[in-house]
Amino acid sequence: MSAIGVVSSCSCLRPGVWLLKPGMQKMSSFGLHTAARCAAKDYYEVLVLGGGTGGIAMSARMKRKVGAGNVAVVEPSKTHYYQPLWTLVGGGAKQLATSARPTGSVMPKGVEWIKSQVTALDPDKNCVWLENDVKISYKYLIIALGISLHYEKIKGLPEGFHHPKIGSNYSVHTVEKTWKALQDFKEGNAIFTFPNTPVKCAGAPQKIMYLSEAYWRKTGKRSKANIMFNTSLGVIFGVKKYADALLEIIKERNIAVNYKRNLVEVRADKQEAVFENLDKPGVTEVHQYEMLHVTPPMGPPDVLINSSVSDEIGWVDVDKETLQHKKYPNVFGIGDCTNLPTSKTAAAVAAQSGVLDKTISLVMKNQLPTKKYDGYTSCPLVTGYNKVILAEFDYDGQPLETFPIDQSKERVTMYHMKADMMPFLYWNALLKGYWGGPAPIRKLMHLGLK
Secondary structure: OOHHHOOEEOOOOOOOOOOOOOOOEEEEOOEEEEEEOOOOOOEEEEEEEOOOHHHHHHHHHHHHHHOOOOEEEEOOOOEEEOHHHHHHHHOOOOOHHHHEEEHHHHOOOOOEEEOOOEEEEEHHHOEEEEHHHEEEEEEEEEEOOOEEEOHHHOEOOOHHHHOOOEEOOOOOOOHHHHHHHHHHOOOEEEEEEEOOOOOEOOOHHHHHHHHHHHHHHHOOOHHHEEEEEEEOOOOOOOOHHHHHHHHHHHHHOOOEEEOOEEEEEEEOOOOEEEEEEOOOOOOEEEEEOOEEEOOOOEEOOHHHOOOOOEOOOOOEOEOOOOOEEOOOOOEEEOHHHEOOOOOEOHHHHHHHHHHHHHHHHHHHOOOOOOOOOOOOEEEEEEEEOOEEEEEEEOOOOOEOOOOOOOOOOOEHHHHHHHHHHHHHHHHHHHOOOOOOOOHHHHHHHHHOOO
């Protein structure tokens, strides 16, 4: 299978597999850490599966609790990506290289990096199995394996990406193809899709649509573009306040939205996209395209499917308030791989990391967790090259906004927060275990209004 079909991450991150020579160590500006294909030990007090956003953030927090040498992260990828930036990469506003750093540079000092892939979990025996039948035992396990992309579930993909006019902001292999297709657009249909599965960053499929529309206005091509958003959903966005704002923008910019349409086939040689009408199962319609942006079907990583730590679908089965596993009290989950009923975003992972830190601290003391995760998540909805609607909400789909302003309005300030401030915060605070979401800021902001 092509690498495009198997990329997975925790809200961000793992597009390749690269193994260091056994025993090789890496120096970085953040200090010395162990980087070995096989673990230096066969037991760790805290074992973290996945070196994405949640995995790195939690390993930093756990190292401060249990000390250097007692925490290990299992992660095969040599490069760590800040994927929220890929919307802007696909729109030509950022370079792909700015979203990437060597995994070694973000691995916390004193945390062992096991450059391998987990192949099985055995929580009844407090151990996991890695490639080459390597067994690692643990006292506490944090599962942060992210979500898997499944381009191959769309007929004609991923091989269709070898043709022009098609891209996808969800893969390191295809995000620059989006920008190329955007620039090469001449005249015809520009189609943007949303699959019939859970996805990470549910706003991203339409963010690139707004950027494309703005780019074609700027370059004098807008009148030649018939822009279509074909979504498997029945609404434009899950929170009404922001949905209403987006629908106004869609109307103003003359964008066609087709609900309950799921991409099932791409005939890249003919520039045709085939959609199933979900209201009429089996009924399909074919659209010619001049540009196609694909959001792939997604699902839990293969290792979690039919695992005893997962629910019937394959998501890690955790308590939605404490992030502790429902069956195994020394197992925890964070991020995209869990069945938490909230939108899968890096912002959600940040908020979860603060709660999970408190949960594990109490469990280590044989106490019951008290800190509760409210489902906070955020989606900076990019609506132009200098405009963002900052959507923030909770488990109930109710706005949970940080700033004492109407965040459903397009704002230049929120664009700069998305494009410039959040990447800085990500690399320098979240991954180092110092950022647990904006709740403290929100409290201060609202106290100031009283």
